[in-house]
Amino acid sequence: MAVDILMPALSPTMETGTLAKWNVAVGDSVRSGDVIAEIETDKATMEVEAVDEGVLAAILIDAGTEGVAVGTAIARLAEDGENADDVAAVPAPATPARTPVAVEAPAAPAAVVQPSVAAAPVAVPISAQPVTTAADRIFATPLARRIARDGNLDLSGVSGSGPHGRILRRDVEDALSRPATSTASAQITMSHAPASPGASTLVPNNQMRKVIASRLQESKQTAPHFYLTVDCEIDNLLAARKTMNETAPDGVKLSVNDLVIRAAAMALIKVPNANASWEGDNTRLFHHADIAMAVAVDGGLVTPVIWAAEQKGLAEISKISRDLASRAREGKLAPEEFSGGSFTISNLGMFGIREFAAVINPPQGAILAVGAGEQRPVVKDGQLAVATVMTVTLSADHRVVDGAVGAEWLQAFKGYIEQPVTMLL
Amino acid sequence: MASETSFDLIVVGGGPGGYVAAIRGAQLGMKVALVEREHLGGICLNWGCIPTKALLRAAELKHSIDEMKDFGITVSGEVTIDLPAVVKRSRNVAGRLSAGVKHLLKKNKVTVFDDLASLGGKKGDLREVKLAGGSSLMAKHVILATGARARALPGLEADGEKILTYREAMVPKTMPKSLIIIGSGAIGSEFASFYHDMGVDVTLVEAMDRILPVEDAEISDFVQKAFVKRGMNVVTGARLAGLKADKNGVTATFEGGLAPIVADRAILAVGITGNTENLGLEGTAVKVDRGHIVNDKWGATGEPGVYAIGDVAGPPWLAHKASHEGIICVEKIAGQADVHAIGAGAVPGCTYCRPQVASVGMTEAAAIEAGHKVRVGRFPMLANGKAIALGDDQGLIKTVFDAKTGELLGAHMVGPEVTELIQGYAIARTLEATEAELMQTIFPHPTLSEAMHESVLDAYGRAIHF
Numbered sequence: 001m002a003v004d005i006l007m008p009a010l011s012p013t014m015e016t017g018t019l020a021k022w023n024v025a026v027g028d029s030v031r032s033g034d035v036i037a038e039i040e041t042d043k044a045t046m047e048v049e050a051v052d053e054g055v056l057a058a059i060l061i062d063a064g065t066e067g068v069a070v071g072t073a074i075a076r077l078a079e080d081g082e083n084a085d086d087v088a089a090v091p092a093p094a095t096p097a098r099t100p101v102a103v104e105a106p107a108a109p110a111a112v113v114q115p116s117v118a119a120a121p122v123a124v125p126i127s128a129q130p131v132t133t134a135a136d137r138i139f140a141t142p143l144a145r146r147i148a149r150d151g152n153l154d155l156s157g158v159s160g161s162g163p164h165g166r167i168l169r170r171d172v173e174d175a176l177s178r179p180a181t182s183t184a185s186a187q188i189t190m191s192h193a194p195a196s197p198g199a200s201t202l203v204p205n206n207q208m209r210k211v212i213a214s215r216l217q218e219s220k221q222t223a224p225h226f227y228l229t230v231d232c233e234i235d236n237l238l239a240a241r242k243t244m245n246e247t248a249p250d251g252v253k254l255s256v257n258d259l260v261i262r263a264a265a266m267a268l269i270k271v272p273n274a275n276a277s278w279e280g281d282n283t284r285l286f287h288h289a290d291i292a293m294a295v296a297v298d299g300g301l302v303t304p305v306i307w308a309a310e311q312k313g314l315a316e317i318s319k320i321s322r323d324l325a326s327r328a329r330e331g332k333l334a335p336e337e338f339s340g341g342s343f344t345i346s347n348l349g350m351f352g353i354r355e356f357a358a359v360i361n362p363p364q365g366a367i368l369a370v371g372a373g374e375q376r377p378v379v380k381d382g383q384l385a386v387a388t389v390m391t392v393t394l395s396a397d398h399r400v401v402d403g404a405v406g407a408e409w410l411q412a413f414k415g416y417i418e419q420p421v422t423m424l425l
Numbered sequence: 426m427a428s429e430t431s432f433d434l435i436v437v438g439g440g441p442g443g444y445v446a447a448i449r450g451a452q453l454g455m456k457v458a459l460v461e462r463e464h465l466g467g468i469c470l471n472w473g474c475i476p477t478k479a480l481l482r483a484a485e486l487k488h489s490i491d492e493m494k495d496f497g498i499t500v501s502g503e504v505t506i507d508l509p510a511v512v513k514r515s516r517n518v519a520g521r522l523s524a525g526v527k528h529l530l531k532k533n534k535v536t537v538f539d540d541l542a543s544l545g546g547k548k549g550d551l552r553e554v555k556l557a558g559g560s561s562l563m564a565k566h567v568i569l570a571t572g573a574r575a576r577a578l579p580g581l582e583a584d585g586e587k588i589l590t591y592r593e594a595m596v597p598k599t600m601p602k603s604l605i606i607i608g609s610g611a612i613g614s615e616f617a618s619f620y621h622d623m624g625v626d627v628t629l630v631e632a633m634d635r636i637l638p639v640e641d642a643e644i645s646d647f648v649q650k651a652f653v654k655r656g657m658n659v660v661t662g663a664r665l666a667g668l669k670a671d672k673n674g675v676t677a678t679f680e681g682g683l684a685p686i687v688a689d690r691a692i693l694a695v696g697i698t699g700n701t702e703n704l705g706l707e708g709t710a711v712k713v714d715r716g717h718i719v720n721d722k723w724g725a726t727g728e729p730g731v732y733a734i735g736d737v738a739g740p741p742w743l744a745h746k747a748s749h750e751g752i753i754c755v756e757k758i759a760g761q762a763d764v765h766a767i768g769a770g771a772v773p774g775c776t777y778c779r780p781q782v783a784s785v786g787m788t789e790a791a792a793i794e795a796g797h798k799v800r801v802g803r804f805p806m807l808a809n810g811k812a813i814a815l816g817d818d819q820g821l822i823k824t825v826f827d828a829k830t831g832e833l834l835g836a837h838m839v840g841p842e843v844t845e846l847i848q849g850y851a852i853a854r855t856l857e858a859t860e861a862e863l864m865q866t867i868f869p870h871p872t873l874s875e876a877m878h879e880s881v882l883d884a885y886g887r888a889i890h891f
Contacts, residue, residue, distance in 0.1 A: 141856060141857030141858075142856075142857060142858055142859045142861065142862050143830060143831070143832050143857035143858070143859050144857060146830055146831060146859055147830055150829070150830070162765075163763055164763075168857060169832075169857050281762050281763060282762065
């Protein structure tokens, strides 16, 4: 009998995606395992494999269609002995015939297709599950929704104080009484304003752009950021790196960034209160240093995660980070590879940026902005001297990380960076 | 008697606040003691809510028998009331429930002391609770749930013979021919309804300008008219000047030009006052204000480790409010997540007179005073099929919405079984439903609850059946 191919859920939180490309045409024979289409989610392009065999009888959703809901029939297969034309004539179900439960089973969707990348999911430690499992469905009372609507408030940025984090009337009223919301309404007005008279081009925002915009806006509006900056002398670190790279086996080439990741991971374990996330009634304390690293990609950025980085040696960190970064640039990361993490590192040193402050990657509690290592005059024992200095700035969410905790973490980080031997333990 | 003296939590008072707090504490793994001076279940169960409901049920049956003819049923012979049997049944009902509470406490391994307790000193972070019997208990947390008693007016003391409080009024040996009831709150109105149905000539006296003064004015008015229609005397705006008992009965005199009223007996129902005496509060930071212990929304008093819940901590004097406060207080002590303090207007109130009255949230007047622009819906039981079939079609359901947000600010009901219906609106308020969800909900036909739906529809000009 005919089989409908449904839009698969490629990540736990995916609700819609863009059907980027069809690799097969109507009339083609399809075998289980064939890559039949590519789907663009918020941050990656995924290949979709056929599970059943047959002849592609109809393409129900054209390539390039945006916002295709998970569970929608996208194509129809005629199985052996069926006439493809007859099968194609069967109307597509108005509602998804089998709606995949996206939040529960990313690797085993009810759809008859499965993503090739997700087929071999990365082993994810329990403590490292993304903390916003149900983030895409907002739980709010009807009254809270109505007051939010009347006040032009986006509920995705509101944390709920009700049972199981449900957003109550008082949460919305609190949010509306904060000044941040006035900018939210202002933006809504702005977007309806006519374009400026000068020449310009309107570029549609892709999924990634929209996700970046909403998440970082949520972060800046809900997480009270504060910033701590410290200078680290890295001459010892550079010397150690040189020695290690000279003696390391072929294929291992440590970058300064690999050492920074290792030092940050060690510091997170040493100062566990900095490895935390705000969840309304609770604070989540992470058991591992799951370090997300910001990777610039075409049209935006992604933050692939090095899980339990504190348990990994420098060579391993180096290998993983290089692999993640290169696949990120190709848009070939599986969703679980760039979801979650307990802490993020953003390094703009290669652009010669001296220092900067990064926006926290929600729902994490802190992010480290790493500047360039450069020779600067320093005063040592009352004498002017030259040292290679790298300035780092920690942005922390004051709801979970207090100033002293942030400072303690930076002190630990600086210790590892300036005495690199200590991070090899 | 248990020899154990060291506990995590000691609850003083075994009423609906205290015993519920004790059981919740035990559920949360605390070692709990409960001290009760008289009987488990407290006033509610022994001398309040429950036995009066048993009495009112007898009165209601009497009323139904009087109306049998309307239903085509002839009752031949004389219908008589065996008062001692009516009272005995009421006492049996109370006794059965009190035994049930004892069982529940035992099942939850709460140690019960039949004794009188008072606060002692602190030893470290432990608090001593002294028992009149001589023993001394220690615990980190002590909840005072000692309840309240009838308030006496200056110069007006009940004598238990001619001038009664609720307690004597509940166990009459004989029926008076005539009765004055001073105070028309829930207690006064319920006794007025009971005694009147039992054939007594009742005069209900209220100092305010309407009976059931905490209810919405339209509901008060509805009940007053119903009382007067069935032959009760209702006097409002009457400030009592004196109440004198002599061998012929009781004479009530009033301020202003109001004529004195004479009756066989009188019931004083002018509010209650907290049992704050002899608790050892002197010398502690526990504050008492106008007869009630001052506490915060979690039950904490000014004294660390000492909490107060229920009637002793102030109005509304309702069993379900006491129970809920007890649970919140214990959960907060245990450090539970997601504990929510009782919100304003979240405690429903029920009065079991005929017709019954039930309400939750703000009255229309209170809502307007609080600055809300309101939408008000009304639906009369006269237009409800089930009510007509029951032969009990006198009633009104009034809903008050915030015109801007659609929040259900209050619901006010009078009529058949409305005390069983009010929880629907209470749930809607807890879930923060708006008029839209209430309209979208399907109410089954034929039920009295359809009138709740219609009242909501009416607030938005959409009532179908009226």
